[in-house]
Amino acid sequence: MNFSFWKKHGKRQLHTIAFYNLENLFDTNDDHLTLDDDFTPNGIKQWTPKRYEKKLRKLANTISRVGLNDGYMAPIVVGICEVENRQVVEDLIATEPLKNEAYGIVHYDSPDERGIDCALIYNKEYFKLISSEPIHLKVHQTDGSIDRTRDILYVKGTMKNETLHIFVNHWPSRRDGGTVTSPKRMKAAQTLSEFIARLQEKEPQMNCIVMGDFNDGPKSNSLRHLKQENGLYNPMEKLLTPNRGSATYKGRWMLFDQILISHSFLNYEKGTHSFSHANIFDDYFLTEFKGKYKGSPFRTYAGRKYLGGLSDHFPVYIHLKYNT
Template sequence: MFLSILLSSFFTLVELNCENLFDTRHDVGKEDSEFLPEGSRHWTSTKYWGKVNRIGQEILSCSDELPDLVALIEVENDSVLKDLCRRSLLRNAGYQYLMTESPDLRGVDVALLYQPASFRPLCYDYIEVPPLPDMRPTRDILYVQGCSSSGDTLHVFVVHSPSRYGGERASRPNRIQVVLQLRKVLSMISPHAQVVITGDFNDYCDSPALMDLYALGLQNITCQTKGMHGALGTYRYRGEWHSLDHVLVSPILCKKVDSTYINDAPFLLEDEPQYGGKRPFRTFQGYRYQPGFSDHLPLVVRFKLD
């Protein structure tokens, strides 16, 4: 498998919201008490290690070859990433990682796993998102500039925009604030650069926030992406499929897209009794624990690099 990474001319990116990948220890200053053994979700070591291994299984199932980059959303801290990369089903995959350390009150962050054989980081940074009045501190944007094994320089941004809590319209300025910070950094990057912006935008393809990015020439290559087993989006709400997760690329990189799909392998889905059909097999239904994966399905993009 690892030799195939070196020989492959394809470059695979996966984006996955992990649905609260918390460990069982309290992070000082963070509101993570519900994910402690004595907390409201009774989050034990057994449940935690089960979750870590299932996320590893989910990543491995995304393609025949190991994904070169994996953008992860809703990961708590460095310890969780070490466990995922060194002590889970991914332990022999060789992944390294970079992640943010944000002011988010719950302590969730974003991260980027990468294969050193196919992607070499040159520099990285955290892009802060100054909160608006009455806006909770939110996740930093992770920015990584790196070089692929083909010699392509990639600018990768991993985003987790504020939720729609309080209503889409009322919370919309918070997500536009994230895009404003992206625009500032993008203005300092060559218009001919190969740029990838991915993550959970908590917005649909036609939202004002994403429209602001399209105005810069970025193209949403996953807007109409579907799964092989019936998923019409990465997230299902009240019986309707939607995509809050997206991959946007610059025009030069758009020409190198080979394929996009949602990984909706049957083991990642469960029956939805109320509305019929299938939904992502998540870890919690309300506060009821079940040995699932995430409430989001992974997005997968294959590029044909030179």
């Protein structure tokens, strides 16, 4: 067998699982139940159909290319966050080149005051949906009022007849300061941990994938809690360096976007999927090409200023190898 044939055949056993914060993927309509006024044609952002369609094209192109350097096809499963509603996800998968893939959608409206949610798109030819539900977060503001934040999305399905439990997260932000808001993210970690623990009681060796924008780094107490309480492995820990991450803040790299997996993926039994590797998809076309922020994610807006980019986050992904 020649090397090129072996390499191509090996790639066909690799399946990409990805996560991407889409940076405010809003439609252009005003939803009177949420704080989306900025993202309308007459709003502060001057968010027009032309700008919306441009962002869709760029995001669809990016998602289709995640993991292609090592694999041979677009991601089988992609967790996404900062989507306004199901329709924007429908619009996304109907945009070239994603429209050529057999993507399905899992989405629930969350109580977030801005109306942004988590969702999952999946290739229906490779991932078979069994069930799904939102996991509600009960967190409070410092004044004791309810913080209307995003739900955690739980999706159960099969890939090559092996059951996967997937959780898509977008934990409370650091807008009011990292230290002040850390209890909210710990509450999110505890809520998720307790949900997973109930599943693990029935299925101790369950295949668990926890992905999201956690607004916390790999070494934070919240992520450590998940690892310790639920026996999860975080392959993203080694990816954060002073010169690399999934997003930047004041010139400093962060890795808030991560994918954690259960130890069941660290096996090589025939007929199962095993972890191959993890990475940040930070190709040059996703970055600022010049200036002060050269190399950072090419975002759609900087404050009120329209830049025309994709997102202020890079996608992250893992490859699972099917053992034959």
